[in-house]
Amino acid sequence: MQRNSRMKSLTGLIVATALLAVIVGPSTASAQDVAVGQATATVLAVLAVTATHDLVFGDVLQGVPKTADKTLVADAGVFQVSGAGGKEVTLYMQLPDYLWNSTNEDRLVIAFSSTGADIDTTAAGTPAAHGAGAIVDQDPHNLPDTNIGATDNILQIYLGGTVYPTVDQRADAYTADIILTVAYTGS
Amino acid sequence: MDSKIEYPRQTKTIGWRGILFALSVFLLSISDLSAGVLVAPTSVILTETKRTGRLTVQNPTDKPKEVTIHFSFGVPLSDSLGDVKISLQDSAITDPRSAVDWIKAFPRKMVLAPNSSQVVRFVARPPRDLPDGEYWARVVIRSQEGETSIPAASDQEKITTRLNMIMQTAIALKYRTGNLISKLEVVSTETKLVDSAVSILIDMVNRGNVSYIGLLQCRLVDAKGKIISKGQVDLAVYRDLKRRIVLPVAGENLQKPYKVEVAIATEGRTDIAAEDLIAGNSIEYSALVE
Numbered sequence: 001m002q003r004n005s006r007m008k009s010l011t012g013l014i015v016a017t018a019l020l021a022v023i024v025g026p027s028t029a030s031a032q033d034v035a036v037g038q039a040t041a042t043v044l045a046v047l048a049v050t051a052t053h054d055l056v057f058g059d060v061l062q063g064v065p066k067t068a069d070k071t072l073v074a075d076a077g078v079f080q081v082s083g084a085g086g087k088e089v090t091l092y093m094q095l096p097d098y099l100w101n102s103t104n105e106d107r108l109v110i111a112f113s114s115t116g117a118d119i120d121t122t123a124a125g126t127p128a129a130h131g132a133g134a135i136v137d138q139d140p141h142n143l144p145d146t147n148i149g150a151t152d153n154i155l156q157i158y159l160g161g162t163v164y165p166t167v168d169q170r171a172d173a174y175t176a177d178i179i180l181t182v183a184y185t186g187s
Numbered sequence: 188m189d190s191k192i193e194y195p196r197q198t199k200t201i202g203w204r205g206i207l208f209a210l211s212v213f214l215l216s217i218s219d220l221s222a223g224v225l226v227a228p229t230s231v232i233l234t235e236t237k238r239t240g241r242l243t244v245q246n247p248t249d250k251p252k253e254v255t256i257h258f259s260f261g262v263p264l265s266d267s268l269g270d271v272k273i274s275l276q277d278s279a280i281t282d283p284r285s286a287v288d289w290i291k292a293f294p295r296k297m298v299l300a301p302n303s304s305q306v307v308r309f310v311a312r313p314p315r316d317l318p319d320g321e322y323w324a325r326v327v328i329r330s331q332e333g334e335t336s337i338p339a340a341s342d343q344e345k346i347t348t349r350l351n352m353i354m355q356t357a358i359a360l361k362y363r364t365g366n367l368i369s370k371l372e373v374v375s376t377e378t379k380l381v382d383s384a385v386s387i388l389i390d391m392v393n394r395g396n397v398s399y400i401g402l403l404q405c406r407l408v409d410a411k412g413k414i415i416s417k418g419q420v421d422l423a424v425y426r427d428l429k430r431r432i433v434l435p436v437a438g439e440n441l442q443k444p445y446k447v448e449v450a451i452a453t454e455g456r457t458d459i460a461a462e463d464l465i466a467g468n469s470i471e472y473s474a475l476v477e
Contacts (some may be wrong), residue, residue, distance in 0.1 A: 047358070
């Protein structure tokens with residue numbers, strides 16, 4: 001009984017929120033029409049790409065390669081793609097070969113392994129504890145088309161890498177860009 | 188060809204499913220995006236009578252975001268295995284269907300304050316005597332942190348690193364003019380039983396003058412007509428495309444030979460406004476599993 005009551009309350013809440021979403025969410029709900037006996041709604045999907053954690057190497061010593069592990073929460077670079085659950089997206093990552101120092105006079109080699117990325121389609125998953133159905137050990141240079149998780153409307157990419165400082169690498173701050181491009185394959 | 192399949196999909200009356208989808212999108216927009224830029228809609232359609240369009244870029248975070256807009260050319264292309272990629276081309280575009288050179292966006296660069304949004308408008312200035320059909324571009328929305336900091340080394344002899352995580356969303360932009368034809372042809376279908384799954388590879392060619400946007404649905408049935416499994420994928424065929432669907436074989440007392448029932452139609456897409464879809468031909472057939 002209590003469960004039924006809870007379900008009714010939940011259903012009421014869902015309906016109220018849905019109506020609110022359709023009415024006040026012009027950026028996500030594009031059109032509303034009324035048919036006899038039924039509500040009609042055509043909804044335009046959204047797509048969002050987020051970097052929720054940087055790829056972190058911490059302090060690096062001359063001559064000592066340092067790896068940021070894709071399975072360590074503190075190290076892994078994490079991209080998050082949010083959109084329509086179950087829809088397929090193509091993922092393209094542009095990865096640097098070097099990081100450059102502040103004066104562009106010295107460069108630091110960076111490499112990404114052919115198994116350096118994991119793809120998780122759950123919101124609860126972390127680099128250390130992936131959700132069910134995670135696709136592991138993917139080549140970040142050639143990520144597969146993947147469906148956005150149907151349950152959480154999300155997809156996460158965990159990325160690791162290694163920097164190789166030379167013995168005479170200048171002590172400095174080195175930077176580079178990692179670019180993730182996402183597109184729906186069905187439009 | 189076999190036309191036994193009945194799919195209860197609708198184009199105009201989505202009902203509760205549409206409302207629940209709206210709810211999920213709404214909740215997504217207010218909850219999950221803790222640090223990203225949100226783009227809607229996911230495709231922009233311009234026509235000869237409506238040469239302007241818009242999309243909204245929203246920053247739901249508490250940090251400013253630097254956003255730039257540019258155009259690229261890229262259509263879904265597949266490899267021999269049916270895996271699809273969209274390769275974006277920024278320059279030296281020679282494709283006659285490219286609209287990149289004559290589409291403009293305003294503004295093209297902005298810093299979005301926390302919890303703010305910006306409407307980006309598009310205008311098409313196509314060349315005269317453009318042949319009938321559809322012309323394509325990808326709107327690339329690039330976002331990164333508006334304020335970046337380079338971590339200081341804890342020791343002057345140490346090296347510090349900073350990798351700027353830059354996000355790009357590529358949205359389809361289409362310009363339509365004249366008489367529009369949406370027509371698809373299936374060239375071949377390969378089915379293969381591998382371990383406990385059936386792999387279906389469908390080779391398609393676009394015979395129209397617009398991209399064929401629709402839904403590809405497959406059902407795996409046994410000799411008695413019992414449905415073993417089914418799957419579907421959104422379809423966007425600009426020229427030719429191979430799509431692979433893998434259906435699991437699971438269940439008891441299944442009788443061979445298995446059969447795959449395929450249905451392709453422009454109906455059933457809930458992520459694109461009905462007025463933006465060009466109705467095309469429907470294809471239904473079945474193929475024996477080898």
